[in-house]
Amino acid sequence: MTETTNPPSVTPPVPAIASEARQSMSPEDDEISLLDLLQVVADNLRLLVLGPLAAGLIALAITFAIAPTFTASTKFMPPQQQQSGAAAMLSSLGALGGLAGAASGLKNPADQYVAFLKSRSVQDALVDRFKLMERYETKFREDARRILDGNVQIAAGKDGLITIDVSDTAPQLAAQLANAYVEELSKLLNRLAVTEAQQRRLFFEKQLVNAKDNLIKAEQALKASGVNSSALKASPVAAVEGLAKLKASITAQEIRLESMRGYLTEFAPDFKQAQTELAAMRRQMASAEKEEPTAGANSGESDYIAKFRDFKYHETLFELFAKQYEVARVDESREGAEIQVLDLAQPPEKKSKPRKAMIALITTLATSIALLLFVFIRQAWRNACANPDVAAKVASLRSSMRRSKG
Numbered sequence: 001m002t003e004t005t006n007p008p009s010v011t012p013p014v015p016a017i018a019s020e021a022r023q024s025m026s027p028e029d030d031e032i033s034l035l036d037l038l039q040v041v042a043d044n045l046r047l048l049v050l051g052p053l054a055a056g057l058i059a060l061a062i063t064f065a066i067a068p069t070f071t072a073s074t075k076f077m078p079p080q081q082q083q084s085g086a087a088a089m090l091s092s093l094g095a096l097g098g099l100a101g102a103a104s105g106l107k108n109p110a111d112q113y114v115a116f117l118k119s120r121s122v123q124d125a126l127v128d129r130f131k132l133m134e135r136y137e138t139k140f141r142e143d144a145r146r147i148l149d150g151n152v153q154i155a156a157g158k159d160g161l162i163t164i165d166v167s168d169t170a171p172q173l174a175a176q177l178a179n180a181y182v183e184e185l186s187k188l189l190n191r192l193a194v195t196e197a198q199q200r201r202l203f204f205e206k207q208l209v210n211a212k213d214n215l216i217k218a219e220q221a222l223k224a225s226g227v228n229s230s231a232l233k234a235s236p237v238a239a240v241e242g243l244a245k246l247k248a249s250i251t252a253q254e255i256r257l258e259s260m261r262g263y264l265t266e267f268a269p270d271f272k273q274a275q276t277e278l279a280a281m282r283r284q285m286a287s288a289e290k291e292e293p294t295a296g297a298n299s300g301e302s303d304y305i306a307k308f309r310d311f312k313y314h315e316t317l318f319e320l321f322a323k324q325y326e327v328a329r330v331d332e333s334r335e336g337a338e339i340q341v342l343d344l345a346q347p348p349e350k351k352s353k354p355r356k357a358m359i360a361l362i363t364t365l366a367t368s369i370a371l372l373l374f375v376f377i378r379q380a381w382r383n384a385c386a387n388p389d390v391a392a393k394v395a396s397l398r399s400s401m402r403r404s405k406g
Contacts, residue, residue, distance in 0.1 A: 037376075044375040051371045056364035063359050068351035071167045072174035075343040076182055078113040078162060079189065110156035113185065116192075117154050117164070120145065122184045129180060130173070152181075161342060171347040178345035186339050201328035203259050208321040215314040222311045244312030246285050251313075252320040253278045 041048065116122065123145045127133060133144045153165040164181050168174040257274050265271065384390045 036379075040375055040379045041372075044371075048368065048371055048375065052364045052367040055367035056360045059363035060356055060360040063354045063356040066354050067169045069167050069169055069353045070171040070174050070348040070350075071165055071352035072171065072178045072345040072348050073163060073165045073343065074178040074182060074341065074345035075161050075163045076339055076341040077160065078110055079339060110160055110162055113162060114154050114156050116188055117162075117181055117185055118149070119188070121188060122181065123148055125184045125187075126177065126180055130177065152177075154181075164345075166345070167352060171349075175345040175347045182339060182341060189339075200259060200331070201325065204321055204325040204328055207255060208318070208325050211314060211318040211321050215311075215318045218307070218311040218314045222307045244309045245316040246281065248313045248316035248320065250278065250281045250285060251317055252324075253281060256324070 124141065126148065127141060127144045132148060133139075133141060136144050136147045138144045138147065151167045154162065156162050164178050166174045166178040166181070168177065253274065257271070257278065260271055260274060385394060
């Protein structure tokens with residue numbers, strides 16, 4: 001009797017079975033997940049369609065209640081500055097000069113005028129001029145400046161032009177404010193010395209005023225001393241006058257050197273030449289003082305000579321400062337200090353905001369995304385609560401919250 005033996009069955013490894021099961025179920029699970037999502041969307045289709053439309057219509061209705069805002073624009077060209085000595089030296093270096101200018105913080109000159117327009121001085125002038133504290137219903141000037149700054153956009157373009165955009169609910173006021181910015185900038189520039197020529201003009205203007213006051217005092221002192229023939233014989237007028245003019249020239253040259261230090265280095269050819277001229281004047285002065293005729297024993301003659309020399313000194317100093325002042329004025333006029341308005345602001349005919357269609361569209365899209373996330377999260381919560389373990393945990397959490405409230 002023969003026995004039949006069955007071959008032993010080979011059991012595949014457990015990991016291989018799990019892997020095959022996952023591979024066989026993965027596409028099906030994905031299909032079920034997609035179908036579940038579509039089912040959730042279909043179940044809440046009315047909410048997902050009507051909700052965003054209602055939100056968009058409500059937003060559109062609200063925009064009709066908002067007062068329209070109008071924006072007026074003006075564009076102008078700021079005063080053109082001549083190239084200073086330092087800037088000329090940097091530009092002659094080519095690319096290296098550009099690096100040096102960037103390292104030293106040199107920027108577009110139009111940016112400086114933008115800063116002037118945003119300054120507190122200009123804003124305060126506009127607040128007082130148009131009574132913006134009453135219009136904006138603010139108690140403090142600072143709040144009015146803040147609201148004004150939020151309604152104004154000032155930008156300098158690469159073409160060198162500056163644009164001012166002013167927004168307001170009244171189109172006429174928006175245009176007036178935009179044009180007033182340019183007017184207040186002109187007033188501010190008349191008080192400030194911005195360019196090199198303006199700084200020199202302001203400097204010599206102050207020196208000229210002081211020299212005129214000193215000249216008047218010296219002239220009055222000379223008249224009070226009296227003129228007599230013995231004083232003239234003791235010291236000839238020509239000698240005293242020449243010495244006084246030389247002394248005044250030395251003083252003017254010293255002041256000129258101090259002003260040149262502001263825009264020239266000590267190694268500049270013009271600065272060295274001025275130093276050489278000053279040294280020659282001082283040598284001539286020392287030589288003239290040695291040869292100066294001495295006054296007589298009479299104290300009255302000596303007093304007259306001193307006052308006459310002081311008068312000629314201040315007279316010559318006044319003439320020198322007057323010449324330097326006129327030169328600075330000519331240079332300033334050549335720089336073109338006037339602001340040239342390219343586009344004068346006009347009352348706008350169309351409102352700039354609110355953009356009703358854009359607001360309604362954005363509100364509709366945002367509501368659609370929010371509602372879609374809401375229905376997905378709600379369905380996921382319902383599915384989780386259907387699991388007994390999760391339901392037990394949720395019930396325990398709710399009871400704990402009730403006890404903490406009690």
